[in-house]
Amino acid sequence: MKRLLLLFAVVLGLMPSNATLAADTVSPERPPNIVYLMADELAYYELSHMGHPKIHTPEIDRLAAEGIRFTHARAGAPVCAPLRCALLTGKHMGHASVRANDGGTPLRAEEPTIASMLRERGYATGGFGKWGCGGRDSTGVPEKHGFDTFFGYYDQVHAHSYYPPYLICNSEEVPLAGNNGGRQGETYSHYRIMDEAKKFIRDHRDEPFFCYLPITPPHGLYDIPSDDPAWQQYAGYSWIDDPSVPQDVKNYAAMVTMIDNNLGELRQLLTELNLQDNTIVFFTGDNGGEDRxxxxxxxxxxxxxxxDPRTQLGFRGGKRNLFEGGLRIPFVVAWPGHIAPGSESDLAFYHPDLFPTLADLTGATPPGDLDGISIAPTLLGSDASAQQQREYLYWEYRQQTAVIAGKWKVIRPKPRAAWQLFDLSADPGETKNLASDHPEVVAKLAGYASAAHQPVQAGTYLDPARTRHERDRQAKTGFEQ
Structure with missing residues (x-):
């Protein structure tokens, strides 16, 4: 009844249309399904709605037109494993249990994740792609952290090959016919991963589900079958036919379009199952792009x-560092009837914010010690005053540290190096160091950094020799026949 009254008020012009979007966000009968598709290393500007002249992404563009696009979304870390930990646990890098990018550092035993929270809410939980938060026989395996099933790669070195001899499902090997690692084989692993994700959605159509898709493309060895439908979108383009352009460049572009097609297939499946109106679809990158x-x-x-293909101005740095090139990511969300189409937001947020956001959107109860804040009010078009504001965002990686507070960002590339200060509102390319002009700002943000850091406490391996984990890493290049 409340929803009907609000809709009636909109029709009469008594309330703005997006007022209904923020009200009644969670059905008491069935909370919304979540599909979270995260491409590995897809960069902020590598999308056609950003004006990219070579890469085709019509389905991602359509999602942005039907939902909201965030212009200041950032990764929780500039590399794969730590950011996945930040996303899943809601902890920034000063508190996260995974801060190394070795692919094997595990979450701590019993550490809460988005999946464990949603499973307590009654969700079916499935993960498909690259895990990166603990190898086999560790405290960090996904089935011990809320996932009913996880199919794909546990170790990120294993994930470099699209033709490994096997994938992993709940810590057990699933053979892939005709494969032995490297760059050739009979069974393209990404196809199997997407098939399992679609099966999961079909199998759980009658209950709320969380479908987490941290897929590997376009990262790793740049391989895609020559008959993949993505190639059709590049037929007749001169740069594709140019023999001087490396084949890996062409493969990379086709892999991005393959991901785009995957998004379209997932949305088509949701429509086929009549789930489109009760499913929130996220499409994002994981960390900033690499100037490959x-x-x-x-x-x-x-x-x-x-x-930026329109202005030729760019973000400084890239993957593995804490300049904007290493952190800024594409981030698009759609939910028919709840998120206003064609929306755009410059809200600054990062991966730790997804845990409390999904709690708000689903009516779940999060832990009380998260570093993130919910961005649900911005997603749903609430009045700006409803969006909680934060003091700062924090990162550390290896010897680097960075803090953003409002328009200001400080970076210290090494522990004993001087802090650098940038005004991101005027200088998003981080070209002018203002530290000497604003020492009080540097001191304030450096204080935030000092308060945010705690010594890391990672999980452990039940098998000290890491036998199965090391086997997975070796599977990238295959085994002797």
Whole structure:
């Protein structure tokens, strides 16, 4: 009744249309399904709605047109494993249990995750893709952290190959016919992963589900079958037919379009099952882009992942560092009837914020010690005053530290180096160090950094020799026949 009254008020012009979107966000009968598709290393500017002249992403563009696009979303870390920990646990890098990027550092035993919270809420929970938060026989395996099933790669070195001899499902090996690692084989692993994700959605259509898709493309060895439908979108393009362009560049572009097609297939499946109106679909990158495929003519990479194709201005740095190029990610969300179509937000947030956000959107109860804040009010078009504001965002990786507070960002590239200060509102490319002009700002943000850091407490391996974990890492290049 409350929903009907609000809709009636909108029709009469008594309330703005997005007022209904923020009200009644969770049905008491069935909370919304969650599909979270996260591409590995897809950069902020590598999408056609960002004006990219070479890469085709019509389905992602359509999702943005039907939902909300965030312009200041950032990764929880500039590399794979730590950011997955930040996303799943709601902890920033000063508190996270996984801060190394070795692919094997585990979550601590019994550490709460988004999946464990949603399972307590009555959700079916499935993960499909690259885990990165603990190898086999560790305290960090996904089935011990809320996932009913996880199918894909537990170790990220294993995930570099699309033709491994096997994938993992709940810590057990699933053979892939005709494969032995490397760059060739009969069974393309990503196809199997997407098939399992679709099966999970079909199998759980009658109950709320969390479908977490931290897929590997376009990262790793840049391989895609020559008959993948993505290639059709590049037929007749001169740069694709140019023999001077490395094949890996062409493969990379096709892999991004393959991901785009995957998004379209998932949304088509939701429509087929009549679940489209009660499913929140997220599409994101994981960390900032890497300036891959560089040469003299293309110093920021052939595809310019961190360069605005319209202005030729770009983010400084890239993957593995804490400049904006390593942190800024694409982030698009749609939920028919709840998120206003064609919305755009400059709210600054990062991966730790997803845990409390999904708690709000689903009516679940999160732990009380999260570092993140919910961005649900912004997603749902609430009045700006409803969005909680934070003091700062915090990162550390290896010897680097960074803090953002409002328009200001400080970075210290090494423990004994001087802090650098940038005004992101005027200088998003981080070209002008203002530390000497604003020492009081530097001191304030450096204080936040000092308060945010705690010594890391990672999980452990039940098998000290890490036998099965090491086997998975070796599977990238295969085993002797």
């Amino acid at each position: 495929f560089k040469d003299r003519e293309h110093p920021r990479g052939y595809l310019g992942p961190n360069v």
